[in-house]
Amino acid sequence: MTQAAVSPSPGPARPEDPAKPDRPASPLARLRDPAWYQEYGVYVAVAVVLLFNALFTDHFMTADNFRTQLVQVAPIVIVALGMALVIGTEGVDLSVGSTMALAAAFLPLYLGYGLVPALVVALLAGAVVGAVNGALVSLVGLQPIVATLALFVGGRGLALVMADGQLKQIVNPDLLSLGTGSFLGVPLVVWIAGLLAVAVAFLVQRTTFGRQIVAVGGNRSAAALAGLPVKRVLIGVYVLCGVLAALAGILATARLTASDPSSLGTLMELSAITAVVVGGTPLNGGSVRVLGTVAGALLMQLLRATLVKHDLPDSTAQIAQAAIIVAAVYVARERRSR
């Protein structure tokens, strides 16, 4: 680890390094095993980025900076958690960004009835989107990428119709406090994302439903022959993903202090998929890595922040992210073909 940190080569080539320089810490044999990278690569990479910043970036290791980074990454983490579940079933959900916009569009319409009804309606919208996705995938038998593409397009359209295509200021103090408030010095959004990560991890590891998700993703026909409610599991997964996306939409709206259905959540599906993939969840299903997903989202966020703080343009950050994605997919591919 130290080797890499002492020989920094800033620029797009960097991101590929993080996992490799770990030589002193682990036996050589393990480093040749792609599975090891898929398992731990993302954590090592986060550590390397942090270490690099500790040494070479001013004002990075400060509470303020971390608060900013975490607040920014929280919505991505929330959406990525749902995405990880969907990807665990060998699916993908492209409609999460639109679902965020839809939830944001519903908020101002129902805030008149109070915060709770508005939140319920917004989350319900996410559940409905998820249910439609799930039904298209499991009952109609569409491929997930096609099924969710429909709502990727249609969801945002509907959101714009609901909101009259306009940005609406949010003045409800309760809702705004969701975005700006903090508890024990940690922003509420971060608390929510953290608790959700714990909840999803529990769901995946310890509940019947969670284990069935993994089994359906691992071998769908075996799961069906074993009498598992495959269709129900699939619908449930997409509904969860939709609700989580809607929640992310609410929180993002609260931070923005405005409901902006035309731009809220654009490209979110890609950020979420990236976090999941970089976190080591294989795209061919059968495994959901919750902690890895959180780390994946963090890595992308920290990487971008690092490059920005070193005055490199955003375009460079995108290239670096691309390199990380390629590396993550490459590692996963190696493992599959073994």
Add this chain to the structure above:
Amino acid sequence: MAPPEAEPQPPEAAVGPERSAVLEARSVSKRFPGVVALDDVSFSLRPGETHALVGENGAGKSTLIKVLTGVYRPDGGELRMSGEPVRFARPFEAQQAGISTIYQEVNLVPLMSAARNIFLGREPRNRLGLIDFARMYREATELLDGFGVRVDPRRPLHTLGIGTQQMVALARAVSVNAQVVIMDEPTSSLEPREVETLFRVIDNLRAQGIAVLYVSHRMDELYRVCERVTVLRDGRHIHTGDLADLDRMQLVSMMLGRDLAEVRREGVTSFTAEGHEAARTPVLTATALSSRHQLHDVSLSLYAGEVLGLGGLLGSGRSETAKALSGALPLDSGELTVDGTPLKRLTPAAAIRAGISLLPEDRKAEGIVPGLSVRENIVLAAMPRLSRAGVVSRARQDRIVDIFMKRLRIKASSPEQKVGELSGGNQQKVLLARWLCLEPKVLLLDEPTRGIDVGAKAEVQSLIDDLAREGLAVLLISSDIEELIEGADRIVVLRGGAVAGELEGDEVDESRLLEVLADHTPAPDPGPASGGHDDPVPPGAEAAPARQDVAPAAEEDPR
């Protein structure tokens, strides 16, 4: 011209001075990691003959076809066409050399028109180098007319019936100047009428001197269209000779590797000799299960405490029957009754609730979830029962898993080892444990000992015995005829998706089973065919008449 091969010959003789062979494989071997798929197989095809290639699962038929068509390159031996050694690096080269293949699943472009499919890659061009559609449609129509198929060649392929699609594939195969046409299970999805058309086309090919390699497990068809036959078993060449010299019994016993002379031998399986005490009333009754192209009116009853064998050759509908009994095969009609109560909805979940468990044939594709642990694979189906309020209870799971890992002697480093890392035998035991921990009333076992090592095989066999003695109703499907005979108290034999016979008590022996397996019942399709083989005749007497309609044509051709 060809020297007649009057008698069944060993492989070396078949290689011999076969001057006129249009396609010949000499001592071809093909190995895959852990398996020898083809072991020194020699085989030759004469111009204008229709040659049957038969064998059970794992015999090496498909490997041989893939070698002949350039999909695989042989590890040893050589291929010759018209006496010249050839080497195909890709399937395309084999096609160029005149070997066309028609697969079971039509492999054409469904959205393109029939004509475009026929001429794909070699479309007739006009002066501008553009496709000459008028000519293409005209020629396609002529070709298809020649096969007695009247369709508009402009229609997209997927709008045509599956039989017509096959004719299009055939038209494509023939129009590329094929010398050899390989047909792999061409009739498996055809209607009887379409089968007749196919046979007419084959006659047509024969008249043109084109050799046909016909792969099928349907005895009727083989005796109907083929002159010669090659039998493969376990990757080895067993026999090549005139089909007329073999009756069905002989053919089937060659495929299965059973010698009629030594029918009774001491048991080599781990089943005990005596039968089981079966109950009087059936646990599971299936009435008239039908599913298009797969099952026709299959009825059977399964009693507690017995092992019912389900016999049949490849493609007879054994696995489909087991799937149907477990609710995993969509049925057109039929009813399942468990303990006197009819099942309303036929789904795997409903069948499992009713106490029916299926150990599927394909362990990898339908059984294990490779990325999950041994523990999770065992409890997969029982998970809801081992959970409280949707939260899985590790303690309960561990208890069950521990019991079954000990009872079935599952060898894994720990219950947390991934099941994909285990040996085939241990994977099979994990699957058995998955079903046994549900405490089923009926256990359907589809090839429970296939592809597992000898030790595990013996353990599984004695387990089946024990289970039946404990009062479970067991359905056993096995291609291992010894296993079937010694394991089962009663055997229902399937043929062509229908029940062909049942053996009980003393009848359960090899010679009887072979008889029923090979037996010949009136063809279900009363086509315009060749009279003479429509009566059930004792095996041995029937082959000759069946051959009459094909023999003359064959003898004329080489000249």
